Amino acid sequence: MRILFLILLTLAGTATAQDFVPRSGDRILDAQDMASDVVGRSHEFFDGGVSSFAAGGSYSYTYPGGGTAFGTYALRADGVVCSDFNHGFSRCDMYVHDGTRLVLITQDGARFPVRTVN
Secondary structure (H helix, E strand, C coil), rough: CCHHHHHHHHCCCCCCCHHHHCCCCCCCCCCHHHHCCCCEEEECCCCCEEECCCCCCCCECCCCCCCEEEEEEECCCCCCEEEEEECCEEEEEEEECCCCCCEEECCEEEEEEEECCC
């Protein structure tokens, strides 16, 4: 798993950690946290959406109410996860621990607490 993580740790995507605005008290995930909290895990959000990060680098997002988008993801050492969807859309997000839970932050500053990690 560690070798796979190093392979996935690329400079994909254009967003950097400076493009995100974590709150005071947020702890940006480091490489070890990314490997344990993202790779091979699914994150269910409070709105019912589910992000799934397969160990092999494939990614899917199941929308609340149905429908799934598929693609790939790349982890960055600065806590940023970039996803490239098969339909052509790309995005980068940052994961942080806010003291009580894992939280996804979008580039425009929206915060999505993770309800469960599987």
